[in-house]
Amino acid sequence: MIAYPLAIICHRLNNNAYNKVNAMNHPSPQLTFAGMVAQKHHFTLPLDYADPDGAQISIFAREISSPENSAKSLPFIVFFQGGPGFGAVRPAANGGWIKRALKEYRVLLLDQRGTGLSTPVNYACLSHLTSNEQSQYLSHFRADNIIRDAEAIRQQLTDNQKWTILGQSFGGFCVLKYLNDAPQGLAEAYITGGIPSLTRSADEVYQATYKRVLAKNHDFFTRFTDAQCLIKALANHIENNQVLLATGERLTVEMLQLLGINIGMEQGPESVYYLLEQALIDTPTGTQVNPLFLAHFCQLLDFNTNPIFALLHESIYCQQTRSNWAAHRVRQTYSEFNYSSDKPFLFTGEMVYPWFFEQFGNLKPLKQAAEDLAQKSDWPMLYNLETLANNQVPVSAAIYSEDMFVEMQYSLETAARVGNLKYWVTSEYEHNGIRMDGEHILDRLIAINRGEKLR
Template sequence: MLQRLAIPAAKLLRRSSHIVPGQLLVTEHFFQVPLDYANPSASTITLFGRSATKHESPVVPPDEPPSPRPWLVFLEGGPGFGNREPQDHPLTRVALSHGYQVLYLDHRGVGLSTPVSTEMLARLPGAGGGQGPDAVDVQAGYLKLMRQDNTVRDCEAVRKLLTEGLPEHKARWSIFGQSYGGFVSISYLSLHPEGLREVFLTGGLAPVGKSADQVYQATFQRTLERNAAYYQKYPEDVEVLRQIAAYIEKEGGEQGLPLPGGGFLTVPRLLTIGIALGFHGGIDQIHAVLLQLKASLDQLGFLTRASLALLESFTPFDTNPIYAVLQEALYCDGPGSVSNWAAYRVGKALSQFSWLASGNTGASSSVPVDQPLLFAGEMVFPLHFETYPELIPLRAVAERLATASDWPALYDVEQLRKNEVPVYAAAFIHDMYVDYGLSMDTAKLIRGIKTYETNVMYHNALRAKAEEVLQSLFALRDDVID
C-alpha cells in the first residue's frame, strides 16, 4: 500500500534570472526539501531546476502585471540524468507556444540536486568514509530514498512553493515524463493526483504490476531483435567483434585491459555498449566504435588511448552512478519485491547471452564460432561493479540493494483505475527499454488515458523526432476523434 505523507512546501534557497538568445527568460532555482518525508526534520537535500518563459519587451508596459502562466514540469529519464538547459530542449518552444512556463527539475540525487557519487556516499554521516560494517547500511539506506516515490514528493513540495497563494484550480500543474520520468509521473498519479492538471508521457508507461524478471524477459527479446537489425546492416562486424574480443581476452587476462581513466575493459563490458541499440542512430554509433577499435588493431597492433576513451564514456555510469545502482530497484514495487540481479539471472539463462556466465577470459569462446556475439541492452549486471571505477567501491552497496525486500510501494492500481487526470502517452512499438507490450498493459489500468502508438520511432524519439512526437501528443490533447 502506498504511503501518503504530509508534504511541506519547499524552501527557496536562491534564484537568479537571465535572458538567453531566443527571447527566453531562464531562471535558476535552488530549493530545499526533506531527505526523508517520513522524518522531515532530520536532514535536507537541495533540488535544482531551471524554468523558462518567453522574454517580452512590450512597447507600452501593461497597467497590471500579467497573470502567471501555468506550469509544465519536465521529468527527465534515467534515473541518473540532469536536464539540459531550456534553450537546448525541444519541449521549450512547443510548451511556450501552448501558453505554459516550463520547469526542468533535476530529480533528487542527479544533475545539480545534491548529486550522488561514490565520494559523496562515503562522506555521509555514519558511513565511515565508505569503510566499516555500517557503511553499506548507511549508503544503501540513503539510496533507497532516491526512487520515484520521493521524487513525486519533491515535486509536490516545489509545486506548493511556486503556486503559493493561487486558488486550487490554478495551483495544479502539468507534468511531462520521458522514460523514467514517465515512471515518476505514474507514481504521481498514484500518490498525489490532486496536484496534477494533465500528464504527458513519452516512452514512459512503467510496467506497473510486473516484476523485474518479467521486465527483463521482455526487454531481452527486444534486444535480440535489435541485434538482428545490427548484423543485418553491418554483417562484417560479426568477425570484427570476434577479433576485438580475442585481443581483449589475450592482453587483458582475467581482470581486463586497464582503461586510461581507471577501470577495465573486458569482453562482457564491451558487449554492454548494446545499450545504444534502442536509440535512433544507435546502430551506427556502435559500428563507429568497432570501426575505430579494429582500425587501431589492424594498423598499430594495440588499442590506442583514443579508441579506449570511446568506451570509457559510452555508458555514463562513472558520472551518473544512480543510473546503475538503482536500475533494477525501479521495478521493486512494495514489500517482498526483490530484484536479485534480475537482468543477470534472466540473461545468462538465454543461450544467446551465455557470455554473461562465462567470466572475462572465456566470454567470446562461450559462444559458438558460427554465431555472432550479441550485445546486451539497458541492463545492469554485477560485472559493471567490477569494471567501472566509480562503481567498484559500491559493489557491496549494490548487492545490498539487489537483495533488499523492504521497498515501499510505488503505484496504486486502484487509484489509476479511477484516475481523473488527463493522460496523453506516446508508446513506441519497437522500444527496447520500456517494453511496448508491458506498456499497453499499464495503459489499460489508467482510466481515460489517450495513447499515440507508432512503429517508426524508438525510445529517444523525443530527442530524435521531437517535432513529430510533440505534435502528436498535443494533438491527443487538443484534437477530437469523431
Template sequence: MTTANRLRTDRLPGLVTTAYTFDVPVDHAAPQGEHLTVFAREVVAAGREKDKLPWLLMLQGGPGQPCERPTAPSAWLGRALKDYRVLLLDQRGTGLSSRVNRQTLPLRGDAKAQAEYVAHFRADSIVRDAELVRQALIGDEPWSIYGQSFGGFCSLTYLSLFPGSLRESLITGGLAPLTATADEVYRALYPRVREKNEQFFARYPEDAEIARRVVDHLLAHDVRLPTGERLTAHRFQTLGMGFGTHREFDSLHYLLEMSFVDGVGGPELSDPFLIQAGARLSFAGAPLYALVHEAIYAQGCASDWSAQRVRAEFPEFDLEGDWPVLFTGEMIYPWQFDEDPALTPLKDVAEILAARTDWGPLYDPEVLARNEVPVAAAVYFDDMYVDSAYSLETASVMGATRAWVTNEYEHDGAGRSASVLDRLIKMARGEL
C-alpha cells in the same frame, strides 16, 4: 515549509531561464529530519516572461540522470514553450541537486547507512519532492507534467499519489508496467535487445566480424583504458545500451571501425577507440543509475541482480564461442561494480540494495483505474527500454488514458521532433 530559493536569471537565444533550489526532506515520512537540496530551472520563451502561463514540469529519464540543459527552443521544448512555462527538475541525487556518487556517499557512514540513504531516491521520493516544489512555486494551482522514459514511471507515481495536483500528464516511452517484477521485465527486454542487434548488423554487416575480433582480443589480452582500468569483453558488450535511440547504430559503427591499429607486437586496440569506449562505458556521470536501476521495478521484493540472473535464459548473449557477438542493452550487472572505478567504492551498497525486500509500492492501481486526469502517452512499438506490450497493458487499466502507438520514432523521439509532444498535447485536450 519548502520555499523557492531563486538564484539567477539567464538569457539565451529564444529562452529566459531562472534557476531555483528547494530544501526537501530526505525521508518524506520524517519531514522534520535531515533535508537535501533539489535544483530546478524555469524556462520560458523570450518575450513571455511576464505572461500568465500554465506550468509544465519535465520529469527526466533515467533513473539517476539530470534534466537536460537547454540551449535553444528545439524539439519537445520548443513545442512546450508555445503553451507553457516549463520547469526542468534535476531529480534528487543528480545534476545540481544534492549528488549521490563515490565522493559523497561515504559521508553517510558505512555501506548499510549509505544503502538506507539511497533507498530514498526512487520515484516515490522524486514525486513528493516535485509536489513540494509545486506548492512553493504556485501554491494550490495544479500543473501539467511531461515524463520521458523513467520520467513516465514517475508520472504514474504522481498520478497515484497526487492526482488533484495535475491538469494533464504527457508521457513518451514511459508507460511503466504496474505490477511486473524485474525478472518479468527483463524476460521481455532481452528479446527486444536481440532484435536491435539484428537490425544493427543488418545495417553494418561487416561490424559482426569486427565485434567478434574485439571480443576475442579482449578475452586473450589484458587491455587497459587510458584511465587505468581493464576493458573486459563483457564490459565492451554493454556498448549496446544506446541501441534504442535514433543515432546509436551509426555512433557504434564509427567507433568499431577505428578499433584496431597495427602496433609493435601486432594488432592492438587503438587509443582513439579506447578513449571513446571508456567515456561511453563509465558511470562516473550517473552512478545513481547503476545503484537504483533495478529498484525501479521492486515493490515488496528484492531485485537480486535480475538482469544477470535472467540473462542465463538467453545463451545467445554468451561471449565465448564462434557465434556472433550480441551487445546488451539497459541492464546493470554486479561485475560492473568490480570494473568501473566510479562504481567500485559503491559495491557493498549495491549488494545491499539488490538484496533489499521491503521496497514500498510505487503505484496505486486502484487510484489509476479511477484516474480522471487526462493522460496522453506515446508508446514506441519497437522500444528497447520499455516493452510496448506492458505499456499497452498499463494504458488499458488506467482511466482517462489515451495511447498513441507508433514505430516511426525510437525511444528518444520527443527529443528529435516537436511533432511528438504536439500530438500528445492535442490528444490530452481532445483535439485528436
C-alpha cells in the same frame, strides 16, 4: 544514527510549525541565452518525508520561458527525465519539445534528487558512511520521493496552482506515480517511451526485454554487414591483451557488450558502428586499440559518472519484493549472450549486473550497498490499481512499438488499467524519439489530450 554528508547537514529545514514541507526556494537572477529566458531555483527538502525535520537535501530546477512570455503568468510544464540517475536536459537552443512547450507554458527542468545540481550521489559523497548506511540513504531515491519533491516544489513555486507534467522513459514511471499519489496537483500529463507495468516483476520485465535486445542485435548486424567481424576482432584482442580505458579500468568483453544500450536509440546504431570501425589500429609494435576508441567508449557508457542508475535501476520495478539482480539471473536463460570466440558476439541492453561493482572504478566502493539494495525486500508499493483506474487527469502517451527498453504489450496492459489515458502507438521512433522529433511528438500528444484535430 546515520552521519549524513555535510552538504545535507548544511541544508537542514528551519521550520518548526509547518505540517507541510517548506520548500525554501532560493531563486537566481534571470539569465538569457539562445532565444530563452532562464531562472535557477534551489529547494531545500527532506531526505526522508517521514522525518521532515531530519536530514535535508537540495533539489535544483531550471525554469525556462520564451522572451515574449517571460513576464506572463503562464502555467508550468515539468519535465521528468529518463534514468533513474540522470540530470535534466541542458537546452542549448529553443528547439524540440521545449520549443512547442514554450508556446503556452513555462518549462521546469527538474534535476531529480541525486542528479545534476541537486545534492549529488556518488562514492565520494557517501564514502564516510558504512555500506548499510549507504543503502539506507539510497533507498530514498526512487520515484516515490521524486514525486514528493515535485509536489513540495509545486506548492511553493506556483502558490498551489496545478501544473502539467511530461515524462520520458523513467520519467513515465514518475508520471504514473504522480497520478497515483498527488493527482490533485495536475492539470494534464504526457508520457513518451515509458509506460511501465503496474504489477509485473523485474524478472518478467527482463524476460521480455532480452528478447527485444536480441531483435535489435539482429537488426544491427544485418544493417552493418562487417560489424560482426569488427567486434569479434576487438573482443578477441581485449581478451588476450590488457587494454585500459581512459578512466583507468581494464576493458572487458562484458563492458564491450554494454555498448548495446545505444543500439536501441535513434542514431545509436550508427554511433556504435562508426566507433567499431576505428577501434583497432596497426602500429609499428603491432595491433593496438585506438586511444580515440577508448576515450569515446567512456563517453557512451556513464555508469562511472551516474551511479544511481546502476544502484537503483532494478528497484524501479520492486513493490514489496527484492530484485536479487534480476537481469543477471534472467540472462542465464539466454546463453547466446555469453560470448566465446566460436559464437556470434551479441550486445546487451540497459541491464545492470553485479560485476559492475567489481569492474567500474567509481562503483567499486559501493559494491556492498548495491548488494544490500538488491536484497532489499520491503520496498514500498508504488501503485494503487483502484486509484489509477479512477484517474481523472487527462493523460496521453506515445508508445513506440519497436522500443528496445519498454515492452509494448506491458505498456498496453497499463494503458488499459489507467483511467482517462489515451495513447498513440507508432513504429516511427526509437526509445529516444522525443530527443529527435520532440516538437512534433509533444504537439501530437497535446492534441490527443485535448481532443483536437491532429495536424
